[in-house]
Amino acid sequence: MYHTIVIGGGCLGAATAISLQHKLNKQNKKEKVCLIDKSVLCAAESSRHSGIVRSANADQDASVMASKSTKLWKNLKTIWGVDMETEQFGAIWISKKSQDGENKAWRDLSERMSSINLVFKEIDHVIASDLCGDSLIVDKNESYYFEPDALQIDPSILRSTIYNALDLNGVEVYEKTTVDTILHDSNKISSCITNNGKLAAKNFVNAVGAWSPQLFLK
Numbered sequence: 001m002y003h004t005i006v007i008g009g010g011c012l013g014a015a016t017a018i019s020l021q022h023k024l025n026k027q028n029k030k031e032k033v034c035l036i037d038k039s040v041l042c043a044a045e046s047s048r049h050s051g052i053v054r055s056a057n058a059d060q061d062a063s064v065m066a067s068k069s070t071k072l073w074k075n076l077k078t079i080w081g082v083d084m085e086t087e088q089f090g091a092i093w094i095s096k097k098s099q100d101g102e103n104k105a106w107r108d109l110s111e112r113m114s115s116i117n118l119v120f121k122e123i124d125h126v127i128a129s130d131l132c133g134d135s136l137i138v139d140k141n142e143s144y145y146f147e148p149d150a151l152q153i154d155p156s157i158l159r160s161t162i163y164n165a166l167d168l169n170g171v172e173v174y175e176k177t178t179v180d181t182i183l184h185d186s187n188k189i190s191s192c193i194t195n196n197g198k199l200a201a202k203n204f205v206n207a208v209g210a211w212s213p214q215l216f217l218k
Contacts, residue, residue, distance in 0.1 A: 002034045002172075002201035005192065007179055007215070009037030011046040013207030014162045018080050021169045034172045034199060036192075041166075041175065042159040045209060051158065053151040054091050056113055056120045067118055073151060076161070081168050084153070084161040091150035092128055092136070093120075095143050103143035110145065120147050174199075179215060 003024060006017040017035040024031050037043075053073055055066040076084050097103050106122070113120040128144040129136060138144070166173055174196055181193040191200035208215050 002199065003029075003031035004203040004205060005034045005036060005199055005201040006205040006207055007036050007192070008205075008207030008209065008211075009035055009039075009041040009173070009175065010044055010207065010209060011042060011049070011158065011162075012209075013037070013205070014041055014166065016205055016207060017171045018162070018165045018169055021171045022080060025169060032170070032172055034174065034201065035166065036174045036177050036179065036194065036199070038178045039176065041162060041173070042155070047155055047159070049155060051153040051155050052091060053086075053153060054147055055118050055149065056093070056109065056145075056147050058109065060112055060116055063113060063118060064116055067116075067149075070149060070151060073153065076165075080161075080165040082161055082165045085157055087152045088149065089152055090131075090146055090148040092123075092131065093145040093147065094128075097141055097143050106143055106145055118147075119149060120145055122146075182216065 004017075004020055006013045006020075014035060017033050021033040024033070035041075053066075053070050055063050055070060057063045057066060072079060073084070073086060076082060093106070095103055095106060110120050110122060123131075123144050123146045125138040125140055125142065125144055128146070129138045131146070174194070177194050177196045179192045179194050182189055183191045183193065189204045191198055192204075206212055206215070
């Protein structure tokens with residue numbers, strides 16, 4: 001019987017499993033977390049992601065959470081016990097200006113970000129060119145906004161870090177494991193049947209993303 005079974009071994013599922021097991025270990029609890037993936041870890045969306053960790057978002061609550069997430073990535077040693085290389089180049093956002101030469105939506109977004117102490121500021125196209133070099137062709141009819149705290153994480157480095165953290169913290173990992181049936185008792189999930197046998201837990205985390213309907217329709 002596991003404390004928690006996390007179904008889905010992408011970036012979010014793996015992070016959940018590692019963080020929870022690390023917390024249980026610190027509390028000297030002997031309970032275990034299990035991570036299940038139908039393929040191998042971070043082989044789906046996580047492997048194809050650009051690796052940009054940013055905070056600017058139209059929803060302020062999402063921005064606050066994203067900002068906290070960015071700080072956690074920078075201080076991974078304290079919550080996973082392993083370090084990870086990150087590159088803080090920042091991110092430049094580009095959009096066409098309206099006919100009046102403004103970009104009201106982004107100006108409003110900049111003000112909202114400033115109200116929660118996040119930097120998302122408009123910069124001149126010359127500065128944008130200086131920051132990006134030859135990789136960016138600038139246009140005076142475009143708006144350029146700079147988010148200096150945005151991180152770039154190499155997906156291959158992330159995947160290696162996740163494997164190290166899973167091993168270090170003692171998460172049990174089942175790769176190439178498909179969930180065939182989900183069993184419940186009084187509206188509470190109690191166990192699941194997989195191609196590697198029956199697995200039971202007190203808690204379950206659904207981290208399969210876009211495959212969620214496909215999983216639970218079974």
